[in-house]
Amino acid sequence: MRIKTYVADNIQEALYKVKSELGKDAIILQTRQIKKGGILGFFSKPKVEVIAASDIVQAPKPQLKPISYEMPVRENSRELEDIKNEINEVKDLLKSLSAREIYRKSLGDLPPPLDEVYKELSSAELEQSLIDKLIDGLKSQVAEDGLDKSAVITCLKNQIATMIKVTEPINFTEDKPxxxxxxxxxxxxxxxxxxxxxxxxxxxxxxxxxxxxxxxxxxxxxxxxxxxxxxxxxxxxxxxxxxxxxxxxxxxxxxxxxxxxxxxxxxxxxxxxxxxxxxxxxxxxxxxxxxxxxxxxxxxxxxxxxxxxxxxxxxxxxxxxxxxxxxxxxxxxxxxxxxxxxxxxxxxxxxxxxxxxxxxxxxxxxxxxxx
Missing domain, CATH: 3.40.50.300 (P-loop containing nucleotide triphosphate hydrolases)
Incomplete structure (x- = not known):
C-alpha cells in the first residue's frame, strides 16, 4: 500500500491532489487542520493536511502446470469461454447493425435533417428501438412542415424529455427521518x-x-x-x-x-x-x-x-x-x-x-x- 501526505489551502484542493497522483480509488486515511509558515509561530496560515493511500496491485502468481509425459492439451476452458463471449458480442453487434440497416431501408431516403440526426442518435449509443420511435415521431412532421435541423433537434429534445418521469430527487417525510x-x-x-x-x-x-x-x-x-x-x-x-x-x-x-x-x-x-x-x-x-x-x-x-x-x-x-x-x-x-x-x-x-x-x-x- 502506498501512503502519502498532502497539504493544501482547502479540502477540495487536497482531494484534487490525492486523486491526481494516487488515482480515483485512493483512500483517505486522515484529515486535519494545521498551521504552516509565519515567523516564530506568528502569522501562520491554516492549512488542510490529508493522508491518503492507494493499493498497489501485485502481479498475479503464474499458474504452473504439473509435468506430464502426455501430449499437452491446448484446450483451455477459460480461453474458450473468453472466445465464446467475444463471438457472441460480435454476433450481437452484427444483429444490431443488420437491424439498423433493415430499418433504414424501410424508411427509404430520410430528409437531410432526419438523416443527420439519425446518425447522431446512433453515435450516442441510444437503443435502436428508441431511435426508431423518435424518428417515426418526426417523419410526418418534417415532411409536412419542412423543419430544418434546428427545429428537428428542438422537437427531439421535447420528445426525449416527455419520455422521462421526473420526481423529487429526495422526498422528505414530516414525522421521521x-x-x-x-x-x-x-x-x-x-x-x-x-x-x-x-x-x-x-x-x-x-x-x-x-x-x-x-x-x-x-x-x-x-x-x-x-x-x-x-x-x-x-x-x-x-x-x-x-x-x-x-x-x-x-x-x-x-x-x-x-x-x-x-x-x-x-x-x-x-x-x-x-x-x-x-x-x-x-x-x-x-x-x-x-x-x-x-x-x-x-x-x-x-x-x-x-x-x-x-x-x-x-x-x-x-x-x-x-x-x-x-x-x-x-x-x-x-x-x-x-x-x-x-x-x-x-x-x-x-x-x-x-x-x-x-x-x-x-x-x-x-x-x-x-x-
Missing part, C-alpha cells in the same frame, strides 16, 4: 455521491444530515465517509451487520435526512446482493437509489439493473458524466428500469459536480453533438 439507501456495483461513485449530497443538504439547505457506512468490505471506505462527516460536522455511524441497523437508526432519529452507503458488488454475486437486501429490510428506507456509471457497457448496465431488481430501487443516479461523450445509456437505463432519474454527477469535487436530473438536461446531453 428520510432514509435514502444507495446501491450499485463497486467503483461507480456511491460514497462520493453521498458526500456531495450531504454537503448540499447540510450546508446549502440547512438540513440535519446523518451518514451511515455499511460498506465494511472495501478497505478505507468507512474512514473515507467519516472524513467527510468530520469536515461537514455531521454524525457518521457504522453498520457491520444488518442487525446493527435498528440501533444505528435510533441514534440518528433526530436527523432530517439519513444517507446510507452500501457495499458494492458484482451483479453476479447473488449472495452479496442477498446480504444488501437483508440490510435494506432492517433499515426500512424511504427510498432506494441505484447508482450507475455512464461509462459502463450497455449490456452490463442491463445485467446490473436486472440483478439488483429484487432490491426494489425506485430512482437512478448517473455518475462519471465527465468520462464519456455518449449519453444514450442514460435514457436506455431509464426506459429499461422504468425508474426516475434523481441526480447526475460529473467529477470528484465535493460538494460540486452534482445536479438534479431533469428530462431537458438529459435530452441536451444526448443531443449535445447535434448542431
Amino acid at each position: 428520510s432514509k435514502v439507501v444507495f446501491i450499485g456495483p463497486t467503483g461507480v461513485g456511491k460514497t462520493t455521491t453521498i458526500a456531495k449530497l450531504a454537503a448540499v443538504y447540510s450546508l446549502n439547505m440547512g438540513k440535519k444530515v446523518g451518514l451511515v457506512a455499511a460498506d465494511t468490505y472495501r478497505v478505507g471506505a468507512v474512514e473515507q465517509l467519516k472524513t467527510y462527516g468530520d469536515l461537514l460536522e455531521i454524525p457518521v455511524e457504522v453498520i457491520f451487520e444488518p442487525a446493527d441497523a435498528s440501533r444505528v437508526m435510533k441514534k440518528l432519529s433526530d436527523c432530517e435526512l439519513v444517507l446510507v452507503d452500501t457495499m458494492g458488488t458484482s451483479p453476479r454475486n447473488k449472495m452479496q446482493i442477498k446480504r444488501i437486501k437483508s440490510l435494506i429490510e432492517m433499515v426500512k428506507p424511504t427510498e432506494i437509489h441505484m447508482v450507475i456509471s455512464v461509462t459502463t457497457k450497455a449490456k452490463d448496465v442491463y445485467d446490473i439493473l436486472e440483478s439488483y431488481k429484487e432490491l426494489n430501487y425506485q430512482k437512478l443516479v448517473f455518475t462519471k458524466l465527465d468520462e464519456t461523450n455518449s449519453y444514450g445509456l442514460i435514457l436506455n437505463a431509464i426506459i429499461f428500469s422504468n425508474c426516475s432519474p434523481s441526480y447526475l454527477t460529473a467529477g470528484q469535487n465535493v460538494p460540486d459536480d452534482i445536479e438534479v436530473a431533469s428530462g431537458s438536461k438529459i435530452a441536451d446531453l444526448i443531443l449535445g453533438g447535434c448542431s
Whole structure:
C-alpha cells in the first residue's frame, strides 16, 4: 500500500491532489487542520493536511502446470469461454447493425435533417428501438412542415424529455427521518455521491444530515465517509451487520435526512446482493437509489439493473458524466428500469459536480453533438 501526505489551502484542493497522483480509488486515511509558515509561530496560515493511500496491485502468481509425459492439451476452458463471449458480442453487434440497416431501408431516403440526426442518435449509443420511435415521431412532421435541423433537434429534445418521469430527487417525510439507501456495483461513485449530497443538504439547505457506512468490505471506505462527516460536522455511524441497523437508526432519529452507503458488488454475486437486501429490510428506507456509471457497457448496465431488481430501487443516479461523450445509456437505463432519474454527477469535487436530473438536461446531453 502506498501512503502519502498532502497539504493544501482547502479540502477540495487536497482531494484534487490525492486523486491526481494516487488515482480515483485512493483512500483517505486522515484529515486535519494545521498551521504552516509565519515567523516564530506568528502569522501562520491554516492549512488542510490529508493522508491518503492507494493499493498497489501485485502481479498475479503464474499458474504452473504439473509435468506430464502426455501430449499437452491446448484446450483451455477459460480461453474458450473468453472466445465464446467475444463471438457472441460480435454476433450481437452484427444483429444490431443488420437491424439498423433493415430499418433504414424501410424508411427509404430520410430528409437531410432526419438523416443527420439519425446518425447522431446512433453515435450516442441510444437503443435502436428508441431511435426508431423518435424518428417515426418526426417523419410526418418534417415532411409536412419542412423543419430544418434546428427545429428537428428542438422537437427531439421535447420528445426525449416527455419520455422521462421526473420526481423529487429526495422526498422528505414530516414525522421521521428520510432514509435514502444507495446501491450499485463497486467503483461507480456511491460514497462520493453521498458526500456531495450531504454537503448540499447540510450546508446549502440547512438540513440535519446523518451518514451511515455499511460498506465494511472495501478497505478505507468507512474512514473515507467519516472524513467527510468530520469536515461537514455531521454524525457518521457504522453498520457491520444488518442487525446493527435498528440501533444505528435510533441514534440518528433526530436527523432530517439519513444517507446510507452500501457495499458494492458484482451483479453476479447473488449472495452479496442477498446480504444488501437483508440490510435494506432492517433499515426500512424511504427510498432506494441505484447508482450507475455512464461509462459502463450497455449490456452490463442491463445485467446490473436486472440483478439488483429484487432490491426494489425506485430512482437512478448517473455518475462519471465527465468520462464519456455518449449519453444514450442514460435514457436506455431509464426506459429499461422504468425508474426516475434523481441526480447526475460529473467529477470528484465535493460538494460540486452534482445536479438534479431533469428530462431537458438529459435530452441536451444526448443531443449535445447535434448542431
